[in-house]
Amino acid sequence: MNASTFSIIRFGAAALAIVSGSGLAFADGQDAHIAIENPAELSKQEALEHYRSLNRRMARGYAVAQLDLILNYQSWPLFNDAPYISATHGQRYVNSYANRMAHNYATLQEGEKLPMGSVLAKDSMTVTDEGHVHPGAMFVMEKLAEDASPDTADWRYIMVLPDGSVFGDTMGDRAGAVAYCHVCHEQVADRDYTFYVPEEYRTRD
Template sequence: MIARHICISGITAAFFVIFSDVSGAFAQTSEQDAHLAIENPADLSKDEAQQHYKSLIRRMARGYAAAQLDLILNYQAWPLFNDAPYISATHGQRYVNSYANRMAHNYGTLQDGEVLPVGSVLAKDSMTVTDEGNVHPGALFVMEKLPSGSSPDTADWRYIMVMPDGSLFGDTMGDRAGAVAYCHVCHEAVADRDYTFYVPEEYRIPK
């Protein structure tokens, strides 16, 4: 079962839609729709989550690379801020990893009121793992910090969502901007941290 998630003013509401094939099903989405959420994610240990990710990592890299976005080239070589994939409710109950490029040097230590430098790029790749044993790549979620005044409606953040096959779901500064407009609505909940969510404490890599 897959749920359609809509984020409104930082509150995520789920509307469940049943599909016959969980592993390959994607619902049609309108510009108001957000992530398609997995209703029955598997409860994995850190080791189990790591094993699944390792089995998919090359396939994910090839798929996202088909988008031909220089912005995310070799993102898996960037600093990683979690010690194992973790479930993210704001990314459809998928297991995610949090990467940041070198420009985002203060992402892990960001305090309320501080901001990331222009050119910072955050990337969350994702995988679906259900309690029925379905395992497959999910979307890649990207944020890029733009120069001041570039996008006032999104606090100068660019949001991009790349599907597992490299197709572009949306880009707030390009094609299908409306399809990912909800991203910033959700991130407004963490405006004090420059609109960025961080890794759950139990998954953070010690500094």
């Protein structure tokens, strides 16, 4: 893959390290997502077609991580009507899933919180204007018990690579590798640290 395809969104000084088997470079320590410099501009229909061609492969890959909290995540409520580009996830096309515990995710008002046990999962895919299409990482948030993790407002952040490798877990191994997730989510502290789907991609009841 051409190195010019990627640029780095940085949240602090850190040395680069290559993640074995992933073909991606990440900053170790205060990490950053690798941003796709040339994402394809897709219609909703095109994005859906690409996702449908990959979704089973993606689910199998993430399942290798053996994380019960994302088991069968593609059967959860989906809050976007087509994959959309997320600047905060490296210009990848993402989907926003939430489990049944996160019943108020779509209607969350300022100052409200999601209940303990809520899990938000964003799977992702890379689509470049050169025609390269492949699975991306999954980004997971789990709402913990009160005071379980005061530094992250009781949110657990996990990043799972397409092959099922756990890149980082704020409550487990390589916690520092995903510490920047909460730094980013502090922008939406008034919405219990959760971003929502862009208006034009939201599902309609």
